[in-house]
Amino acid sequence: MSALREAFCADLERAASTRDLQDLRDRYLGRKRGRLVALLKTLAGAPPERRRALGQAANALKQEIEGELTARREAAEKRRGPAGAVDATLPGRAPALGHRHPLSLVREEMESIFSAIGFEILEGPEAEDDYHNFEALNMPAAHPARDMQDTLYLDGSIPAPGGGRPATLLRTHTSGMQIRYMETHEPPIRIIAPGLVYRRDTPDLTHSPMFQQVEGLLVGETVTMGDLKGTLEHFLRALFDDDTRVEFRPSFFPYTEPSTEVFITCVFCHGDGCAVCKQTGWIEILGAGMVHPAVFEAVGYDAERFSGWAFGIGIDRVALLKYRVDDIRRFYGNDLHLLEQFPS
Numbered sequence: 004m005s006a007l008r009e010a011f012c013a014d015l016e017r018a019a020s021t022r023d024l025q026d027l028r029d030r031y032l033g034r035k036r037g038r039l040v041a042l043l044k045t046l047a048g049a050p051p052e053r054r055r056a057l058g059q060a061a062n063a064l065k066q067e068i069e070g071e072l073t074a075r076r077e078a079a080e081k082r083r084g085p086a087g088a089v090d091a092t093l094p095g096r097a098p099a100l101g102h103r104h105p106l107s108l109v110r111e112e113m114e115s116i117f118s119a120i121g122f123e124i125l126e127g128p129e130a131e132d133d134y135h136n137f138e139a140l141n142m143p144a145a146h147p148a149r150d151m152q153d154t155l156y157l158d159g160s161i162p163a164p165g166g167g168r169p170a171t172l173l174r175t176h177t178s179g180m181q182i183r184y185m186e187t188h189e190p191p192i193r194i195i196a197p198g199l200v201y202r203r204d205t206p207d208l209t210h211s212p213m214f215q216q217v218e219g220l221l222v223g224e225t226v227t228m229g230d231l232k233g234t235l236e237h238f239l240r241a242l243f244d245d246d247t248r249v250e251f252r253p254s255f256f257p258y259t260e261p262s263t264e265v266f267i268t269c270v271f272c273h274g275d276g277c278a279v280c281k282q283t284g285w286i287e288i289l290g291a292g293m294v295h296p297a298v299f300e301a302v303g304y305d306a307e308r309f310s311g312w313a314f315g316i317g318i319d320r321v322a323l324l325k326y327r328v329d330d331i332r333r334f335y336g337n338d339l340h341l342l343e344q345f346p347s
């Protein structure tokens with residue numbers, strides 16, 4: 004009897020869960036194979052004068068075991084709280100984290116490359132006026148270059164050719180931030196202005212009516228085209244890889260003179276020629292140039308004393324190349340299959 008009691012106490016010590024407690028109850032008090040029942044059966048063969056005392060002791064032990072088991076179960080339930088409540092002792096479940104959008108990743112990478120070399124990062128209005136988006140950038144009303152950028156006007160306020168009331172529009176590029184910054188600051192200037200821009204475009208593989216650009220502007224007293232080339236080479240190699248070759252080809256923009264279109268070695272074939280680069284080995288990546296004297300005149304800078312350069316690069320275009328995405332529309336489709344491939 005006392006051996007059984009000791010065995011029970013040792014087992015109870017090891018019981019860790021309510022499941023263990025139930026097992027213990029079955030093992031000791033079970034009606035068919037319980038150890039106590041087995042003990043009681045052996046009592047049947049004991050002398051009659053001892054049977055009564057042994058029966059009382061067995062009953063006492065049974066009650067003791069039941070009492071212990073009940074106390075342990077109640078204590079466990081108290082820790083867990085009322086039925087259906089949260090078990091505060093369970094380890095927590097990690098919440099699902101969102102993922103960074105590929106356009107945000109590229110934008111932040113560009114920002115960190117430029118802030119590391121002393122550029123300030125600005126943001127400006129997406130609803131812009133005609134003056135900052137066009138006129139101050141050497142594109143007066145009826146300038147043919149305006150046709151290069153199909154504009155979305157707000158309030159239905161398309162300006163009459165040759166002037167009329169000022170129109171409000173969704174900015175077609177981030178270049179207006181050059182004007183806004185120079186109007187309120189004196190050189191030297193080193194800024195980049197990332198943000199959304201809008202064009203009246205039909206969406207296809209490479210066009211979206213809304214996309215993102217980063218504008219860059221540097222102005223000082225002895226700024227040369229060599230500074231522009233060196234800075235952009237550094238930027239593009241940091242953005243793509245160290246082996247990227249950079250080529251500057253003559254181009255035209257109303258707000259820069261001279262102007263250049265900048266090409267990099269194709270990120271797909273590394274210059275060997277493929278379908279993406281149309282077998283040329285080169286991919287056009289951005290537009291740039293020396294700030295046009297008419298732009299300095301618009302903001303009241305002395306174009307004889309100051310010179311500067313500017314560039315504009317499409318964030319979407321870089322993301323398409325970097326992440327091998329085949330359709331710009333996928334960046335705006337909220338497709339989790341695409342987005343979940345990027346880090347949190």
Ligand SMILES: [Zn+2]
Pocket residue numbers: 269270271272273274275276277278279280281282284285
């Ligand atoms: Zn290629």
